[in-house]
Amino acid sequence: MSTNGTCIECTHWSLKDTDRSMARLGFARCLKKKLPGHTTSAEAVACPRFAAADAGAATARREWLDKQNGARA
Ligand code: SF4
Numbered sequence: 881m882s883t884n885g886t887c888i889e890c891t892h893w894s895l896k897d898t899d900r901s902m903a904r905l906g907f908a909r910c911l912k913k914k915l916p917g918h919t920t921s922a923e924a925v926a927c928p929r930f931a932a933a934d935a936g937a938a939t940a941r942r943e944w945l946d947k948q949n950g951a952r953a
């Protein structure tokens with residue numbers, strides 16, 4: 881069964897558990913994956929283990945990422 885979301889909308893996608901330099905680029909650790917160094921893109925199509933984060937969390941992540949992009953410009 882397919883899901884329509886992206887990793888940034890998933891509760892398992894964790895910027896907090898990710899190396900800062902990767903997080904700033906929009907990649908974060910998926911807590912469902914065993915390898916700590918493995919990250920997925922914010923816009924990666926959700927996998928079957930997707931569990932929706934609340935809308936506020938997804939918005940806060942997007943805002944944080946936008947700020948990082950602005951800081952690099
Ligand atoms: S890979 Fe799957 S479980 Fe992990 S963050 Fe993306 S949608 Fe969620």
